[in-house]
Structure formats: structure tokens, C-alpha cells
Amino acid sequence: MALDQIDPLDDFDHRPITFDDWEIVTHVAGTGPAVIVMTEIPGITPHVARFARWVRDAGFTVWMPSLFGDDGVPGTHDRAMAAFALPCVRREFEAFAAGEPSPMVSWLRQLSALAHEECGGPGVGAIGMCFTGDFALGMMLEPSMLAPVMSQPSVPLDDLETTFLRGDEMDRVAERMRRDDLTVRAYRFEGDRYATASRFAAFERCLGDRFVPTVLPDEAAGPGWTDFPHSVVTTNLVDEEGHPTIQARDDIIAFFRERLLVS
8 A cells, every 4th residue: 555645444443432521433453462553643644554554464453543633644744733733632732731641541541441351362552653652651550551662752842851641650650560570662763853862761760671662773764754763663664674663663563472462
């Protein structure tokens, strides 16, 4: 499928799911334990959908909620800028500024519980990207979440040395990961302007060896619509055997297999 054309997502079931009076269409496909794929800004682009299909084809049921933007439309700089004006995105920033928990993460925790109930297995995996990167970690307060992945976690945009988790959430996440012997995988390009070395250092201070980072060299980034290396497994991924971004994709899928496909 051409990545510069609209992706109709017609190989997914489109399920309206409501929690907390918030209905979100969630695209579901595959069989096996559940993995929640959370889109980056500006929305579920063909690149995000391609990654979701790779996860599906590896033996998982993908749940891909439409959190913002127009599903299936290719990403552009203008579409990304417009996404920050969307009510659902503004609500996240307002909650952060007020020191309140993320409403999206609350919804996603409930989605994780539903996906686990329907798909079975030992638990659920999740990957967040860019704006949703930290969400995968915040979902660890849902007991079913076992395999969180953060790809270029990028918010808050105005403080590159902190994370999106608020209040005592990070302490509670760290305690749960120690208690249950869990880890979070994180990926970024070395020169990313938002998923910076300082931000990764903040995660490491909070989580210690439960935080497992991978930093890719900037020259590994393929061309994309941003003017700096950013989207590790989507826009800047180079689909060539042995390429560092393909290795990152394979490492993520192997992590899901290790945690979720147990006999």
C-alpha cells in the first residue's frame, strides 16, 4: 500500500468504544494477545497503520484507537500543527498544566482491561509514539498492562527534562514495575528535538534499570515530514533488512512476544 495515499484501513474492524462518556473509534485486527497501538501526531497515518499491521502479523490482536486527527490520511507538517488545536489534545495539555492525571491515559487503561478480557493471554502490550509516548508508561497502573513501549516520547514540549506523568503516578508506576519485575522499552533518534537525552535521563532517574533505552544515530533516519529525525518506527523507518530502524521494529515485536506469547 502506498504510504503517500489515504489508507482506508479496510482490513480492520472499526469499533466505537466508550469509557467515561468519551466514545473513540478503535480499529481492531488480528488474533492473539492484545497490543494497543497509539498514534503519534497528527493521527493514524499510513505509516502508523503499517506498523500496526506488522504487529498484527506477528501474532497479536491490534487495538488502534483514533485519539485525534483524520484516520488513514498521510502526515504533513501543516496537519501536525493543526492537531495541537484539537479539543482532545488541548485537554491533555490543560490537565498537565493543572497537575492532573491525563484523561486519555485513563481511557486507555480501561481499553487495556477490555482488550485483555476479550483476547486473553497473560496481559496486554502497548506502544505510544511522540505525543502518546508517555501514555504507554502511564498505562502500567492498569494490572493487565505488561509490555509498555515508548517511541520518541515528546511531551511536555516546553520542558525537555521531565515526563508527562503527574502527581505520584511515576512513583506508583516504578513500584509496580519493581514488584512485578517489568521493564519499559524506549526508542529515540540521537538528535530528536523533543525526545531528548535529558528526557530519557529523567525516565532513568525514576525507573532505574526498569527503563531500557535504545538511541539510534541520526543518519539512520529515513526522510519524513519533520525537519529532524523523530519517528523511529513510522515516518523515518527505512524498510530494508538489517537497517537500524527495522532492528528497532523487530526488537519491539520481540519484546511483545517475550511478555505476551508465553506457553
